[in-house]
Amino acid sequence: MAKTYITTAIPYVNGAPHIGHAMDYCLADTFARYARLRGDEVRFQAGVDEHGNKIFQKASSLRIPVQEYVNKNAQSFKDFISDLNVSNTDFIRTTDVEHVRRCQEIWTRLRNHIYKAKYEGWYCSGCERFVTQKEHDENHGICPDHAKAYEKLSEENYYLRISDFKEQIKKAIETNEMRILPEFRKNEVLALLDESPDVSVSRSTVQLTWGVSVPDDDTQVMYVWIDALSNYITVLGYPDQDISAWWPAAAQFVGKDILRFHAIIWPAMLLGLGLPLPKVILSHGFVLANGQKMSKTIGNVVDPMDVLQRHGIDAFRYYFLRHVDTFLDSDFTWDKFEESYNNELANDLGNLVQRLAAIMAKNNLEYSAEQEYCFSGEYIKLMDDFEFARAFDLVWEKVRAINRQIDEKKPWELAKAGKNSELAECLKGLVARLLTVNYELSPFLPNVTGKISEIFTGNVRPPETPLFPKEQKK
């Protein structure tokens, strides 16, 4: 049995889960479910990134111990993942003691590629962070948030020598040994790679305390990179356990904003450890609200829990997997969401199940599946290429085709004419088709497809409440 390892980006837990996280989970979960049905044994990681100043400050401002704060937030992400019906097998927290220990071991193993150097730059004591020369110039040397002049500050940090691996990474990307999806991001990454400087991987404990200590140097704490990125392998037990059965990952799902780190820093770490590179890094787009990026300042943020509560999990997954482009940015609007729910889920699929089940129930017919379900070649091709929205479109065309067929075959006429065996034969064929489609639909909509299978097992009865109830018109 083939082993498949799938990862999702670990969100920084200084806030509530948002729509973007959901995007990551829905895509990865669909692929995981697809892989399982294809016969693979799947390991599927999810988790949270819990270190860093922002979290430390947030906890302080709330006057609660930081560990307590991250515990609470980690739980809210766990709940969120479970609400989305994500089939992850592992959940990692960067504050897990095992992660911390393994992470330090990874640092030690990378030591040949890490060096200490002095960093000098503009620093805002209000923001507690360094700003780029460009940002400094654009703001004319004064922080707009704090109306304070930037100070010139220097600090000693550890750096990871990206230059040791640039050529290898470049080659891996160019040859698709490590495939960057979508294709158009590949050139972007290659261009970035050329200019990539060595990356600072630690902070002085004066600046940052809430993090993993650097081995043998108690004045420094690991900055996000080595701490967070290594989660993908520490969760598998590296370096204590042999991870070669699972690693390299079949696919790592990330948002487009963090692609660069996953395509440059992460491969550098892996090469430094002598590990193979992931087969695919898939970067998805953002979900926009009316063409604009969701932002707290604009106030156009759509809370995923609101969407989830509206029509439930299947409607949620349906929208984000079909109407949100897998790779490009797409809009979320309530109008579109409602439209897709009413027209497609309720009218196309829900009503299809209803009409078939109703006519079978009226005629006291039973159904037992005789065939082994399998995916169509076209479907497999699209899914293997991570073209989820297109695969979904393909399946939906089949849903509509069954509705068409019912109209063509007019089973109600057979019923009226008392042609019982013909009727049974006709309906059996239609249900068989529906269940084949249902199977291809199941990686996308695990809940409702399960219900549909049940409805058409044994004595067929329509669901007591519609699969996708519509609001009563006033």
Next chain:
RNA sequence: CGCGGGGUAGAGCAGCCUGGUAGCUCGUUUGGCUCAUAACCAAAAGGUCGUUGGUUCAAAUCCAACCCCCGCAACCA
């Protein structure tokens, strides 16, 4: 000349790589059906494919220039 994405019917998109009567979904209009969640099926209307020029028998598609939106530029998915 920083990098990238996009500009195709009222809306959202496909087609562009590998030129050959402009396609899908929603919406609109009309008709059909009645098994079904006022659902389903069919047909019609609606486009100078961002602009200009070039290559070609033929350009949404290839080439050049330009215009307009939108992202990214050390950590917001």
